[in-house]
Amino acid sequence: EHHLQRAISAQQVYGEKRDNMVIPVPEAESNIAYYESIYPGEFKMPKQLIHIQPFSLDAEQPDYDLDSEDEIFVNKLKKRMDISPLQFEEMIDRLEKGSGQQPVSLQEAKLLLKEDDELIREVYEYWIKKRKNCRGPSLIPAVKQEKRDGSSTNDPYVAFRRRTEKMQTRKNRKNDEASYEKMLKLRRDLSRTVTILEMIKRREKSKRELLHLTLEIMEKR
Numbered sequence: 001e002h003h004l005q006r007a008i009s010a011q012q013v014y015g016e017k018r019d020n021m022v023i024p025v026p027e028a029e030s031n032i033a034y035y036e037s038i039y040p041g042e043f044k045m046p047k048q049l050i051h052i053q054p055f056s057l058d059a060e061q062p063d064y065d066l067d068s069e070d071e072i073f074v075n076k077l078k079k080r081m082d083i084s085p086l087q088f089e090e091m092i093d094r095l096e097k098g099s100g101q102q103p104v105s106l107q108e109a110k111l112l113l114k115e116d117d118e119l120i121r122e123v124y125e126y127w128i129k130k131r132k133n134c135r136g137p138s139l140i141p142a143v144k145q146e147k148r149d150g151s152s153t154n155d156p157y158v159a160f161r162r163r164t165e166k167m168q169t170r171k172n173r174k175n176d177e178a179s180y181e182k183m184l185k186l187r188r189d190l191s192r193t194v195t196i197l198e199m200i201k202r203r204e205k206s207k208r209e210l211l212h213l214t215l216e217i218m219e220k221r
Helices: 002-014 068-078 085-098 106-112 117-133 177-220
Strands: none
Touching: 068 085, 068 117, 085 106, 085 117, 106 117
8 A cells, every 4th residue: 555655646747657666566476386295186076976954843953052161161072072063052052042131040950951950050050150241141142122112212233123104105106105005905815705706716616516416416316
């Protein structure tokens, strides 16, 4: 940026480009001495490529994510108990979603979690300690939305605010909000009419089939 400013100033003063006012450009170098060690030429195309199963509701991931403090705790806990990071996230997620303003008790946590009592106790004590040190109401971050009583109108951190003014439309074509609502009502009424006509058609078809069956029963008799 410094050289660019000098070149622009020199061009404005002298009106022409000077040889000494050049923006320096780094030279491109090619150093591939380490290429063979990093990329050995022994790759062979496998017979089958990697396949990933599509996500399903059964494999839904928890909303809670581990942080550095959680990783240290899980690594220490692994030495004494069988626990994985995903299992820890699921446990914290259930505890957070099962709690309101007040955290759940240890007995309630045992009902929420299906693991061993000792593991539940360790995770519960860690969760309680971390929740007390947390400034927010929950360890899972959530989008702050507007309250219905209007008390959060001036809060700059509120997302998805309600519209306070009416929709601005083009006045020359009379495409205002009232006309838009009338068109929506008309479309809803037309859709309802089409549905009623389809049901009448099915009813009359059933009546005709009933008549034919009644006639066939009489002929059989």
